Amino acid sequence: MAGEGSSGGGVGGGAAVVGAFQDEAEPTVTIGEYIEGIEAEELEADLVLGGDDGKECTFGGGYLKRQAVFSCLTCVPDGVGGVCTACSLACHDGHEVVELWTKRKFRCDCGNSKFGSHACKLFPEKEPENPANSYNHNFKGSYCTCSRPYPDPEAEKQVEMIQCCICEDWFHEDHIGLNSIEEIPRDEEGEPIYEDFICQKCSPQCYFLKLYPDSIWASNKQSSSHGDTEKIENGVITNHSNGEKTSDSGKFPKENAAPEKASLDESSDGKCKLEMNISTKIQSADSEKNMPFFMSKGWREVICRCETCMDFYAQRGVAYLIDKEDSIEEYEKVAKQKREKKLEQQEGAEANFLNSLDHVQKIEILTGINDMKNEFQSFLESFDPSKPVTSEDIRAVFENLAKKKKQRLS
Ligand SMILES: [Zn+2]
Numbered sequence: 445m446a447g448e449g450s451s452g453g454g455v456g457g458g459a460a461v462v463g464a465f466q467d468e469a470e471p472t473v474t475i476g477e478y479i480e481g482i483e484a485e486e487l488e489a490d491l492v493l494g495g496d497d498g499k500e501c502t503f504g505g506g507y508l509k510r511q512a513v514f515s516c517l518t519c520v521p522d523g524v525g526g527v528c529t530a531c532s533l534a535c536h537d538g539h540e541v542v543e544l545w546t547k548r549k550f551r552c553d554c555g556n557s558k559f560g561s562h563a564c565k566l567f568p569e570k571e572p573e574n575p576a577n578s579y580n581h582n583f584k585g586s587y588c589t590c591s592r593p594y595p596d597p598e599a600e601k602q603v604e605m606i607q608c609c610i611c612e613d614w615f616h617e618d619h620i621g622l623n624s625i626e627e628i629p630r631d632e633e634g635e636p637i638y639e640d641f642i643c644q645k646c647s648p649q650c651y652f653l654k655l656y657p658d659s660i661w662a663s664n665k666q667s668s669s670h671g672d673t674e675k676i677e678n679g680v681i682t683n684h685s686n687g688e689k690t691s692d693s694g695k696f697p698k699e700n701a702a703p704e705k706a707s708l709d710e711s712s713d714g715k716c717k718l719e720m721n722i723s724t725k726i727q728s729a730d731s732e733k734n735m736p737f738f739m740s741k742g743w744r745e746v747i748c749r750c751e752t753c754m755d756f757y758a759q760r761g762v763a764y765l766i767d768k769e770d771s772i773e774e775y776e777k778v779a780k781q782k783r784e785k786k787l788e789q790q791e792g793a794e795a796n797f798l799n800s801l802d803h804v805q806k807i808e809i810l811t812g813i814n815d816m817k818n819e820f821q822s823f824l825e826s827f828d829p830s831k832p833v834t835s836e837d838i839r840a841v842f843e844n845l846a847k848k849k850k851q852r853l854s
Pocket residue numbers: 500501502503527528529530531552553554566567
């Protein structure tokens with residue numbers, strides 16, 4: 445969802461080549477571009493899977509704080525069941541599977557009572573239901589306030605969608621209730637600079653956030669451009685500017701009559717950061733407010749963890765906001781670490797293999813790889829995109845390689 449053509453699981457590699465050949469506008473792909481494309485796809489898949497290798501059903505782990513979830517419309521057409529990555533691959537291969545990106549507090553349903561007679565191959569002994577799972581319309585393959593599928597067969601162009609960190613539904617940028625999509629906080633390159641998005645429907649539930657200083661809101665304006673260098677550092681808001689705090693740093697309309705903001709001080713020995721009882725401060729009025737919210741990086745660490753505030757979050761059903769592992773930021777960080785480790789191990793294995801060879805064998809292999817690359821590249825460059833690849837073409841590539849090898853040996 446974050447990028448177009450995400451394939452869920454590193455299974456899209458072969459398809460990428462086919463796609464490149466079929467796309468008339470882009471008839472040739474260099475080896476470099478091809479490899480780059482695969483790496484980007486793999487990275488994206490690894491980020492969604494959170495470093496899960498997709499081999500074991502996650503049911504045994506209970507309701508995981510966050511995991512990639514898939515819905516199988518072949519097995520559960522009304523969209524009231526979801527399965528883990530491993531099950532999507534092992535138990536629902538060839539079915540109509542909807543990729544839901546990640547969901548919080550979900551337990552794999554594969555093969556339980558919702559799946560009729562379809563048994564789970566990986567973890568068949570499941571209880572009939574997972575009562576704490578929740579299923580929004582994404583599980584039926586529809587998204588946003590417009591309830592369209594993703595990708596949308598009727599859309600001219602697949603656009604990125606934004607996930608709400610409360611309801612976890614996905615939204616088109618032009619369907620989130622802003623006057624213009626220009627209001628979405630982005631940097632000069634157009635990259636999003638917010639950590640979390642809260643949709644219009646969920647913002648009343650989170651209206652207490654309006655009690656916090658402006659720096660917890662992602663601002664569309666570059667903060668450097670108007671001298672306000674207030675920042676979140678280690679969960680504390682610091683203001684580096686000497687003068688008075690500028691009041692226009694937040695992008696949020698003042699006409700909403702936001703509650704009087706607290707000034708956060710650093711002491712956090714059980715005292716309330718806001719120095720108030722938020723449940724009395726935020727009352728009925730907040731049910732009328734519905735503007736989408738964009739939260740700045742690090743905002744979750746700023747919000748108060750005193751007993752009164754924690755009770756308030758629990759009542760509102762948003763206690764997960766103060767759990768670090770709930771955030772996509774953290775989930776992806778862990779995924780990246782696991783990925784780097786995996787890549788290091790792979791490189792290590794390749795290096796070990798090369799080291800076990802004598803010099804002649806090494807040269808033989810390295811030039812072989814190089815010949816293969818060159819041959820494959822000229823094959824791609826000479827390829828007529830209107831024709832399908834035949835086994836004859838492939839044989840020609842290998843015959844050329846064999847000739848080269850003979851030339852070198854003679
Ligand atoms: Zn499973």
